[in-house]
Amino acid sequence: MDVQGMVADGFEPVRKAFVRNFEQRGDRGAAVAVYVGRRKVVDLWAGTADADAGPGADRPAPWAQDTAQVVRSATKGVAAAVPLLLHQRGQLDLDAPVGTYWPEFKANGKDRVLVRHLLSHRAGVPVLDTPLTPAEAGDGVSGPEAVAAQAPVWEPGTAHGYHAQTYSWLLGEIVRRVTGRSIGRWVAEEIAGPLGIDLWIGLPEAERARVGRLAAVETPTPPAAQGLRVRAKRSVSDAYRDPASLTRRAFGAIDPLPDENDPAYRAAELPASNGVATARSLARFYAALIGPDANSGRRLFAPATLTLARTEESAGPDRVLVVNTRFGLGYMLHGPASPLLSPASFGHPGRGGSLAFADPETGTAFAYVTNGMQQNVTADPRAQALVRALRDCHAAQGR
Template sequence: MDIDGFTEPGFEPVRDAFAKNFDAGREIGAAFCAYRHGRPVVDLWGGETNVQTHAPWERDTMVLVFSTTKGAAAVCANKLAQEGRLDVDAPVVEYWPEFGQAGKSAITVEQLLSHQAGLAWVDEPLTLEQALAWEPMIHALEHQAPVWEPGSAHGYHAVTFGYLVGEVVRRVTGRTIGTYFHEEVARPLGLDFWIGLPEEHEARVARLYGSVLGDAPAPPGEESRASMAGLLGPDSMVVKALTAGGSFSEDGIFNTRAMHAAEVPAAAGIADARSVARMYAACIGEVDGVRLLSDAQVRDATTQRTKGPNIVLMDLDLQFGLGFILPSSLVRLGGPRSFGHFGAGGSAGWADPDADLAFGYVMNRMDVGLAGDQRSYTLINACYDALA
């Protein structure tokens, strides 16, 4: 299979690893990009965007990246904190007074960013259309009582994270998080990364495949697996978190124009690998004159705010700073100050300040796992091997 793009001298094994993912049947279409010292050293893409039409994955192909979007939302919040416009130690009600209902007046911005607020879903029944409209979900979160005592534990806010952080950004800036991200992060860096995709770009979005989406072909081996809801029950914490209480439970929704157009800052950003890598590179250093986060803000953002098991994700050791996933026994990528975010199905964005490396990986064949998978780990580790 043809692999397009380039690798800098010394990084040729990354291309080999990328090709092997296809040879092993683990990919339909994918892209991977790595930055070092603020410039691209790997930029690869290949495969198909659609198995029916066999349309090739092009240089400008984008795809929905699920929770890798949370990294973009975290960048927005940390940028506002760096500018002194958002105090992460302050109660959320200082920015969003209506949030204080149902015993939530003491919840801090830090607790929202680190998945400690106890608001991993809403009990109020909402249709998908209502959830995508933003305001109904915001009102439901205002009325929602925490499922656990805020700050006493942490549990993955798979969908609600984006609404919670996004509404704080909107209250601080007067702009939706999609607009703020575009104007303050994406546009200065020239990113093809969207939280709310304009219709003129829809034709460049690859179709996602996998049984978790109700779409064929399913990932190898997944045909025989029971669905998570069937295995754990629809009332399990993880299923309620992944569907925001049921609003996001319809099959195939992530391949629809309605989902792509909506602002779902935790789960439905549209991006290419190049833009994900470039964003993280600009968090740890200057990229073409643009620096998103200072060294001091990166230190604060990557200070671990959680400890112990993630009670939503079946007690996995997934730990958080200010919106970013940090190294743990589950996540072992790069140095101790590494940070980033993964997306369901396999996408990833990651940065390592010590090595001055940043990565982006996107794909359209959904695999099982919420914290990266063999494909992205193989590619990132190949970059470290190239440095060695």
């Protein structure tokens, strides 16, 4: 495996884990980046930019230093920063009813849904009675209209369940109502542009050629772990196979599922699922949430906002994911469903592989992106191998 990039002294175990992801865990094209404070300590990439390119492919394009990738639900962590920054600037009250900013949303018993409920997956609208087509999902109008008209499937604020797709229209519309800008434009103008990072919600046409192709790949299972893994996944798998379950309906709010390699899909602004980024830029984004950016020196979150992001808002049985999950305001927190670096960590995985998070206690920001989509939602074995290696590095260095 021809691995490109660098690791700082003391972080070599992360490189070893990255290589093993290709040798043993089915990776085809991927990158990982880690910052500690303003110091870049890991920046690695390898494999092919096209996950469809199997061993017999004719000279597939290699994953390059600037290859970007669709990161699926890891986009949610980027999107969550927008309402939190609007709150930090005094433009958005997290404890106000959503209807204060978006009057149409009050329909069908949602008048008491608070802004914070959107971020903590407590709004009660993870599903749509009538799913949207991929074209409708990305047109900027149909999604907000659908969630505004939707009746909640539980009393808002009383439980939580992962809003896998509807998160796009809930957050996107509240940002548009408050700022007059789309969430993708806001991210470009207020986050990615000032930081100088390659991160988009709504991919510009000029950047299309840089983005790798996603493909489903098998998840290799060591023989010793086969029984444990089957038992751990059975309830989620059963729920997803049931067309009437909240699990299936939440992920199926767009039907049929979009072709994530379609340029039209990538150009749409779906902050739940279609962000595009390099691992390096995604890590720098998280580093800027907790401290000064490595290049620009900018810091995004004030201390009080950082506390909001990582303070538990939802915990326990997740009505959609059918496991116990923990969420702050917009961010998944460390726990069995999504192990991060430490109990202080906050971030977001992407279904099938990607993961990005920050850990304020060690000043660490981590991002892993891949084009090989495996059958998992929150705890990809490749990402977890890298996190374990990083945890060992910190332990060896006394962090």
